[in-house]
Amino acid sequence: MEFSHDDNNNLPLTKFESMLKTNHVLFFDSEEFENIIHHYLNQGKIALAKKAIKLGLDQHPTSLNLKLFKIEVYIFEDKLVEADTLLNELYLLDPTNEEIYIQKANIFSKKDDHLQAIEVLIKALDLTDDVVDIYSLIGMEYLFIDQYENALIYFMKCLEEDLNDYSALYNIIYCFEFLNQYDEAISYLNVFLDNNPYCEVAWHQLGKQYYAIKDYNKALTAFDFAIISDDTFVGAYLERGKVLEKLKRFEDAIENYTITLQLDEPTSFALLRIGNCYEKLKNNDLALQFYERTVHEDPLLDKGWIAITKFYNKKRDYQKALYYINKAINIDSENVTYWKLYSQINQRLNFYEEAERGFKKTLELGNYELNTWLSRGDLLIKLGEPEAAIYNFEQAIEFYPENPEIEYRLAGLYFRLNETDKGAFHLKNAIKQNEDYSFILEELFPEVSNKILVQKILKP
Structure with missing residues (x-):
């Protein structure tokens, strides 16, 4: 049966889904099955793709392409042994099929054997007319093993073959940025733009590189050209706004941001x-x-x-x-x-219990900054909870083992509780670390700083 262009896209799929509902088996040629499977895989409907593969192979048991789809699903489901076994069978039937090599590389990649995957993909280059996809796959494999210089080579090859391969362009810039090679990225983009002066994506990326090295005037010019190339390019207006903020041209920045609200x-x-x-x-x-x-x-x-x-x-x-x-x-x-701000605001309002609760929550969430421990401990002292304050500072000292600010506080707390030996131990540690912080005792524990033993330790 012949279909129009539109029917080729829609009718076989509709017919297939109708067949699934009625359980009445209809015939499709192998290419129709391939299109149906491809559609389901793109939609992430793996179960339907598997049904189509099974029915397809029932009707076309020798179809290499349908078997390759079966392998693709095996790999997706991490059934790597089954995928490898079937691939080896197909290789014997058609050793020059590039897709066999791509799927073989996919298996190696899944096993984290990325160098082997690259080796297989390089062999596939000799068998394909569409080198761009293979170059891209090789580039991605190099990214997986953090070989950014090699990844760059292959993404650049992609762009040489297809100047509109913006995915490759983004990956090139990603590699340059990861290597902190902003000047090299700028040089590359300028050469690229000499041959493609109306490529808004390249101008946009060039502006971002200039922004990264704080050359804001050149960044502004690059974003201007991106907008000239495409005056609906929202990303360029946003980046231009950021540059104008850096140049303290806030009204111009507002104008650019406002344009984005109108465009999208x-x-x-x-x-x-x-x-x-x-x-x-x-x-x-x-x-x-x-x-x-x-x-x-x-x-x-x-x-x-x-x-x-x-x-x-x-x-x-x-x-x-x-x-x-x-x-x-x-x-x-x-x-x-949020919790840090909550604590600071409550402290300014003299809501000490709420402020302490906020600092405690901040610590529970894994924020172990020194100031958080000190602020919480000082609040516990103010709230008349010396034991809780000691426990707080003892925890803090595990993260900051030689910190005089913590030691002076522990000394003051132990002296306040008349645990003289512990107080003396921490006070001596504090003085050894930094005697200039002794004012902490006077500020937080005025009654302790006047004790004779404390004075003796402070002024031997």
Whole structure:
């Protein structure tokens, strides 16, 4: 049966799915089965792809391509022994089939034998008319083993063969960036643009390289050319906005970010940057308006909640700052930055128990910064919980074993509890590490600093 162009894409698939519902077996030629299987694999519908492969091989048991699809599914399901066995059978039938080599390389790659995969793919190059895909696969294998210089060679070969292979271009820049070779990336992109002056992706990447080395004027020029090449290129306007912020041209930056809102759905990033620019311009009303739009657009974007909280913090409107950070914590209670801000705000409001709770949560989430331990311990001292404070600082000293700030605090706490030997031990350690921090005793433990034994240790 002959189909029109559109039917070739749609009718066999519709017919196949109808057959599955009725259990009435219909005939398809092998190419139709290949298209159906390819469609299901692209859609990630593995179960349907397997049904099509089985029915296809029932009707066309000698089809090499259908067997290759079967191998592809085996590999996807990590049935590498079955895949390898069937591949070896196919190799005996058709040793010059490039797809056999590609799937063989895929098996080696799955086994983390990437060098062997590369060796097989290099053999496949002699058998194919479509070298671009093979070059790309070789490049990816080199990426897996962190051989970025070799990966670069093959991704560059891809681009030499196909100037529109933007995937290869992105991978080339990724390799240069990983190797911190920004100057080399810039040189490569400039040569590429000499031959492809209207490639907006290359101009965009060139701008990002200049941005990385802080040559903001050249970055701006590159993004200008990206926009000239494609005046609907949202990414170029966003990057241009970032450069203009660095140049403190905040009104121009706002204009670029605003264009992105008109070209596409509003992004939380653009809204946040506009809010930040308005804050720099001291236009607090508009800054707040855009910060609120940011958290409304994307409640999971922590930078939005942090920005609006810090905005009120700077204005010393701690109640509002606390309101917003509480909303943020309700959405994501595992965010360390939220809890640190929560603690700092509560401390400014003299809500010491809540502040201590926040620092404790911060530590539980794995943030072991010295300041977190010190802040929590000092709050416990203020709350009259010396034993809890000691436990806090004893934990802290495991992370910061020779820290005078911790030692002075432990000394003061033990002296306060009349555990003189322990107090003396920690005080001597503290003085040995840095005697200039002895003011900690006077500030946190004034009654201890006047003890005769303490004075003796401080001034032998």
